[in-house]
Amino acid sequence: MSNYPKPDAATLLAMYKSAALIRLNDERVIKEMTAGRLMMPFYSTQGQEIIPSAVAANLTDEDYICTIYRGTHDMLAKGFPLEALWGELAGRVNGSCKGKGGPMHLTYPQKGMMVTTGIVGSSMPIAVGLGWGAKLKGKGQVSVANFGDGAANIGAFHESLNLAALWDLPVIFLCQNNRYAEHTSFANSTRVKNISMRAAGYGMEGVTVNGNDPDEIYGAVRIAVERARAGDGPTLIEAMTFRFNGHLVGDAAGYIPRDELADCREKDPVPALRTRLIADGIANEADLAGIEAEIKAAIETAVAAGYAGALPDIAELKRDVFAYELA
Ligand SMILES: Cc1ncc(C[n+]2csc(CCOP(=O)(O)OP(=O)(O)O)c2C)c(N)n1
Ligand SMILES: [Mg+2]
Numbered sequence: 001m002s003n004y005p006k007p008d009a010a011t012l013l014a015m016y017k018s019a020a021l022i023r024l025n026d027e028r029v030i031k032e033m034t035a036g037r038l039m040m041p042f043y044s045t046q047g048q049e050i051i052p053s054a055v056a057a058n059l060t061d062e063d064y065i066c067t068i069y070r071g072t073h074d075m076l077a078k079g080f081p082l083e084a085l086w087g088e089l090a091g092r093v094n095g096s097c098k099g100k101g102g103p104m105h106l107t108y109p110q111k112g113m114m115v116t117t118g119i120v121g122s123s124m125p126i127a128v129g130l131g132w133g134a135k136l137k138g139k140g141q142v143s144v145a146n147f148g149d150g151a152a153n154i155g156a157f158h159e160s161l162n163l164a165a166l167w168d169l170p171v172i173f174l175c176q177n178n179r180y181a182e183h184t185s186f187a188n189s190t191r192v193k194n195i196s197m198r199a200a201g202y203g204m205e206g207v208t209v210n211g212n213d214p215d216e217i218y219g220a221v222r223i224a225v226e227r228a229r230a231g232d233g234p235t236l237i238e239a240m241t242f243r244f245n246g247h248l249v250g251d252a253a254g255y256i257p258r259d260e261l262a263d264c265r266e267k268d269p270v271p272a273l274r275t276r277l278i279a280d281g282i283a284n285e286a287d288l289a290g291i292e293a294e295i296k297a298a299i300e301t302a303v304a305a306g307y308a309g310a311l312p313d314i315a316e317l318k319r320d321v322f323a324y325e326l327a
Helices: 009-034 050-056 072-077 082-089 123-137 155-166 195-202 214-229 258-266 269-279 285-308
Strands: 064-068 113-117 143-148 171-177 205-210 235-240
Touching: 009 050, 009 072, 009 082, 009 214, 009 269, 009 285, 050 072, 050 171, 050 214, 050 269, 064 072, 064 123, 072 082, 072 113, 082 285, 113 123, 123 143, 123 155, 123 171, 155 171, 155 195, 171 195, 171 214, 195 205, 195 235, 205 214, 214 235, 214 269, 269 285
Parallel strands: 064 113, 064 143, 143 171, 171 235, 205 235
Antiparallel strands: none
16 A cells, blocks of 8 residues: 555645534534434444545546435535535425435535435445446546445445446445444454455455545545546445444444444544644644634534525425326
């Protein structure tokens, strides 16, 4: 990994801005839920912020991402508009799905954010289809499938990797291995040491990196993106990470050993990147405090704008849900 391309100073700063936005927004969502103002299933992404920030630093608006219920971080990193997010969380018409999708169905195709799915494993075949479309169009677009360690044991994983490798599709299979699938540890569900070992079985490149290390994950994604754009086929990246909270809000995560949780929280990647930016002279304390204040203000504006949207009309109940309108 020492020969990986490294993010430059501007990219590292952009990655921090993205990671800080994701963290602050996640905390704000949980605050609304615990205050009883938002009622929904919400899958916190705290601890996994560096991965999507590195992915987005390597993509353009033309590239596609597909993600899962635990995917707000992926969406925000790629530029999901904050007001459309908060409108959606609040179930209002100014939401990205007019308030009908909620946190598990965030989409913003205008910027390549094609789907958020609650069906474990299903981000992969969708991303393969988008990759096939990209190959036919020939404009060099890349399609990224985000999924978890648990999803790597679903049949769709096998089918997707096989087809993508067979057809040399420009797809990146990005497994965010946070060590748990619901309440089951990785060790209790999977025999192989690393998910990336499976890449060989499909005839593609596979690599395991520390997803919380900005250099490693940035370099791995960049190489995979270059490979895809050059027409040299897919890559499986296993990004090791950790989720700081339970499976979803309300799950106290009693099944995670306390020392494991404490160890991971101590290595929190967001403040670690902040410290590095200062140590490397990329930004100073005042710069970063200013950036964080701007992010907080933008979130507050979006929260207010989200709730200010109208509730959907009853006629919306069936619109955009079926291919044709039911009488
Ligand atoms: C096909 C399917 N099976 C089971 C579930 C129930 N389920 C929801 S999340 C989840 C765990 C998935 O874990 P992982 O893939 O590691 O993703 P993470 O939640 O850790 O990000 C399960 C089993 C589901 N939604 N879809
Ligand atoms: Mg998991």
